Amino acid sequence: MLTSKVQASQSTLQNLPLKMPDGFKTTVIAPRNPKLVKREDKAKKLTPSVYAQELSQTTEERLANTYETHLPRILELLDMSETTHHKFSTVDVDQPFFQPYPSEIVFQNYMPSETYEVPLVLRNTDKIPHLVKVVEEASLYFRVVSPVDIGSKVAPGMTSTFTILFTPQENKDYIHRLICVTEREKFEVPIRAIGARAILDFPDQLHFPLCPVKCSMQKTLLVRNIGNGRAKFHPFSVEPSVGTLGVGESMQMTIEFLPRTTGDHSQQLLLHYNTGEDVYVSLYGASSDVNVRLDRNSVLLEKTYITMASERTVAILNRSDSIVHYQWKSFATQEEEEQHRFCMELQQEEADEMEQFLIECGADPNMRDRLSLLSRTFQHRRRQLRREPLLFNDKHIILEPQEGDIWPNRTAEINIIFKPQEARLYQHTVYCDVTGRESRLPLRIKAEGMGPKLQFNFDLLDVGNVFIGSKHSYEVLVSNKGLIDGPYRLEPPSTAMGLCFSFSPTEGMVPPGACHALEVRFSSDKLGTFFEEFRFTVVGNPQPLKLTFRGCVMGPTFHFSVLELNFGEVSFGFPYTLTCSLSNTSLVSMSFDLRIPADGNGADSITTTEQISQLDRNEWTAVDRVSERPQEFRVTPTSGSIRAQGQMDIKVTLCSNTVQQYSLALVVDVHGVGEEVLALPIKASCPTAPPFRPALWLTWWVSCG
CATH class of the missing domain: 2.60.40.10 (Immunoglobulins)
Known part of the structure; x- marks a missing residue:
């Protein structure tokens, strides 16, 4: 779309010395009832024809065609009590007592050394009479001629007319001002003399025919300088964008219309002269979508093994009369694409670089001079990123070609190549950005990669x-x-x-x-x-x-050859032995320990033979005082290892030193499995023993023999 922009600098004019003229050349009569408008309403956009018409008028014609006035700028408020005894007024304090006409005195189309005059009419807008005078500022070119009754008050609604004389020395711009003084305020009336001006004969309106969206259309104009000054202009979106054109010369200018959306487009082209004037040319154009489409909206590719590739084709159909350019994109809109350009990677990289740079600056302050270099480097990379087209890029799904031109009523075939890297489902929506279409054409691609089976x-x-x-x-x-x-x-x-x-x-x-x-x-x-x-x-x-x-x-499986070891009644001090077998029925060897947990923890029990052979020992008298129970059972062996499917004989000997009923168990601890994995019950009974006297013990032992 066409845009407008001012690219010229205003020239500054200085007040020049004034030389009083000797005669007059013209007389201009002002209208009696001009229309009062606010100062801000005066600004208007000039078309080339209006601009040419205003500058072609003489000073008299311009004054005769001035029908609007605006309130002058008040410079200073005065104390009315020093000049008049009228304390009140119907005119607001932000407005002067007198309304000047014209609000701005303009001279134009003048010749050097000639004298021109413009009347300045000051009308009393109050309901009481007031005095008014015009104070001249020193000038070689402007002079004020006051009326004959300058010292008299002006009645309400009446006017006082001053004559402004202007004698230029060159055909150039002049500026000046008049200071008007009443009893309450001072206000100014500006004077402007417009010198030689350039006028380019641009048309007021420029219409472009119907154009495909995103396609460029150009119009070339032959522009002449019909003014009386050299033209230096600055139009935007025009070739050339800046130019100089002498009086009577002509040149070609090209205006380009590039719509981004469909519909009607209108804008104003700004033509800025180096003398400060702005001229506006109305531009209008319309755009629409052309008949460009894809032959399908979705593509399903065959299942493909990794390290292999498959291929399908999709066609872009151009059924319009224009050459279109296409590009495959990853984003549906231009806005999404622009947001992606400046996010994530570059920002993160810049943050990391800056953090590292600040760390280095802490160690070496002389490196701070490199900060501007680092900033310019990333600014340059951002500019490069803006220029990149950001085409669709994927290592698994490849579109060839990614961009190109399609001639009118032709078809472009696009190859879709699928190269999976892993076994999974691939789904992508790519967008074909085509000149002539406002919205991008979506294409959904679905494919599945297969790995080794x-x-x-x-x-x-x-x-x-x-x-x-x-x-x-x-x-x-x-x-x-x-x-x-x-x-x-x-x-x-x-x-x-x-x-x-x-x-x-x-x-x-x-x-x-x-x-x-x-x-x-x-x-x-x-x-x-x-x-x-x-x-x-x-x-x-x-x-x-x-x-x-x-x-x-x-764990290993094993069992004893008997269900229990039953010693029956045993004699005190006489050892008894029972034998059984421990069989390993598993397929692995078994290491074990055998023990009787309920047996005593004291010394081994003593047989009667040992007692008889030691009748003179004093310790026998202390047997009743022994608190520890003797260890009465002996297992042989207490530990061992049985091979797979093997067995081992176990001997258990009981030598009772305690009168009691025995109910114990022989337990098996298996290495690596646990303790008391299997228990074999042991039962025995020992009757009452005779009192401990050696003679009695000997008689009892012989009788039992």
Whole structure:
């Protein structure tokens, strides 16, 4: 769309010395009832024809065609009590008593050394008479001729007319002002002399025919300078954008119309002269969408193995009479694209660079001079980023060609190449930005990548019950049902039971249609059930290949050959021995310990033979005082190891030193499994023993012999 902009600087004019003229050349009569308007309403936009018409008028014609006035600028308020006894007025304090006409005195189209005059009419707008005078500022070119009755008050509604004389020395601009003084205020009336001016014969309006959206249309004009001054102008969006044109000369100017949206577009072209005038040319154009479309809105590509590629074609149909240019974009609108240009990556990179630079400045203050260099570097990169077209870019889905031109009533074929890097679903919506279409044409692309198709001959293996410490080996087959090589690698297990498994090999590659055997070894020194899932990473597949083992690790199985050891009634101090067998029925060897927890913890029990041989010992008299119970049972062996499917004879000897009923148990502690895994009941009974006197003990022993 066309835009306008001022690109020229205002020239500053200075007051020049004034030379009083000797005669007059013209007389101008002002209208009696001009229309009063506010000063801010005076500014208006000039069209080239109005501008040319105003500048072609003489001073008299311009004054005769002036029908509006505005309130003058008050310079100073005075004390009315010093000049008049009228204390009140119907005129507001922000307005002067007298309204000047013209509000601005303008001289134009004059000749050097000629004298021109313009009457200045001051009308009393109050309801009481007032005095008014015009104070001259020194000037060589302007002079004021006061009326004959200058010292008299002007009645309400009446006027006082002053004559302004102007004698230029050159055909150039002059500025001056008159100071009008009443009893209450001072106000000014500006004087402006317009010298030679350039006038370019631009048309007031310029219409462009119907144009496709986003397409450029140009109009070339032959512009002449019909004024009397050299033209230096600054139009925007025009070629040339700045120019100089002598009096009577002509040149070509090209105006470009580039609509971004459909519909009607209107704007004003600003033509700024170096003398300060602004002229506006009305521009109008209309744009619409052309018949350009895709032959389909979505594309479904075939499933494709990674490292391979597949291809489909989509067509762009140009059924218009214009040449269109297309580009494949990642964003639906230009606004989204612009937001993406300046976010994330460049901003983060700039922040990181700045932080690192500040750290270096802390160590070396002399490096602070490089701050401006760093800022300019990123400014340059931003400018480069603005110029980049930001075409659609994806390493998995490639569009070829990404941009190009399509001639009228032709078709462009676009190849969509799919190169997956991993096995997953790919979905993209790309947008075709076409000149002649306001909105971008969406194309939805859907494709699926496939990785190696590896599978095990089973997903779950139930190994059942296995003995602790036993070694087991299993064979697992992994086959490739796909069309590409299948590299795999075992992810190391992290659980305690998972570490009891070992795989050989842990990684490899299965060619298409082939089968590899994996040896799995298992041996555990921990009891309990397990459910272990092993993961194999397959290159190209986001989901790992899984293999599960479950089972139960149990201790060795064993039993005694008897249900219990029953000694019956035993004699005090006489040892009795019973024998049994401990059988290992498992497939692994078993290490064990045997003990009788309820047996005494004191010294070994003493047989009657030992007592008789030591009748003179004083300790016998202290037997009743011994608080510790003697250890009356002896197990042989107390520990050992039984091979798989083997057995071992166990001897248990009881030498009772205690009169009691025995009900104990022989327990088995299995190494690596636990304590008291199995218990064999022991029963015995010892009758009452005779009093402890050596003679009686000897007689009792002989009788029992």
